[in-house]
Amino acid sequence: MYGKQLPIVDVTRPAPAGASAGSATPGKHATFEYLTTRKDELVGWARKFSLFPYPFVTACCAMEFMAVSASNYDTDRFGAALPRFSPRQADLLMVVGTVTQKQAPILLKVYEQMCEPKWVMAFGVCATSGGFYQNYASLPGIDRIIPVDIYVPGCPPRPEMVIDGIMRLQEKIANGRHPIINDRF
Numbered sequence: 001m002y003g004k005q006l007p008i009v010d011v012t013r014p015a016p017a018g019a020s021a022g023s024a025t026p027g028k029h030a031t032f033e034y035l036t037t038r039k040d041e042l043v044g045w046a047r048k049f050s051l052f053p054y055p056f057v058t059a060c061c062a063m064e065f066m067a068v069s070a071s072n073y074d075t076d077r078f079g080a081a082l083p084r085f086s087p088r089q090a091d092l093l094m095v096v097g098t099v100t101q102k103q104a105p106i107l108l109k110v111y112e113q114m115c116e117p118k119w120v121m122a123f124g125v126c127a128t129s130g131g132f133y134q135n136y137a138s139l140p141g142i143d144r145i146i147p148v149d150i151y152v153p154g155c156p157p158r159p160e161m162v163i164d165g166i167m168r169l170q171e172k173i174a175n176g177r178h179p180i181i182n183d184r185f
């Protein structure tokens with residue numbers, strides 16, 4: 001198991017003196033389950049296992065994106081198996097490949113169309129820093145125009161690196177604040 005455990009824990013309490021069998025008072029070695037009292041923790045746990053990626057795919061990193069999405073690497077284990085092809089239905093923007101200056105406004109528009117909460121992964125060195133494209137046409141990293149939550153290096157990154165990136169993002173989500181939920185409840 002990785003990341004944070006399910007926020008349901010077992011506890012064993014000793015029976016208080018005088019407790020009889022069958023009473024409502026917990027007996028010795030009785031096992032109880034309770035949910036965390038922190039809403040942030042519970043919501044973070046649920047959200048980290050229900051990621052809906054939107055693949056913004058522009059270049060050769062797409063081959064590795066297809067590899068990591070296939071059955072061999074099974075991203076379903078991380079709750080991130082179903083790509084959405086509308087940004088309005090997605091909460092994880094995966095920017096896969098080189099982004100040119102001309103594509104930058106399109107990427108920004110896609111990001112703005114996503115509802116909160118949302119996260120961004122820079123998939124490969126081109127999305128992270130422009131990679132070896134040191135020229136006037138390429139964007140030297142997508143964080144020049146949108147915030148990035150997780151950077152996955154490599155040209156292209158191996159599927160294991162992408163999975164590691166997803167797991168680190170899950171940790172970030174689980175440990176983060178979820179203020180919209182807190183305000184409403």
Ligand code: SF4
Nearest residue numbers: 060061097124126155
């Ligand atoms: S990081 Fe490498 S594989 Fe990925 S888009 Fe750039 S040049 Fe292609």
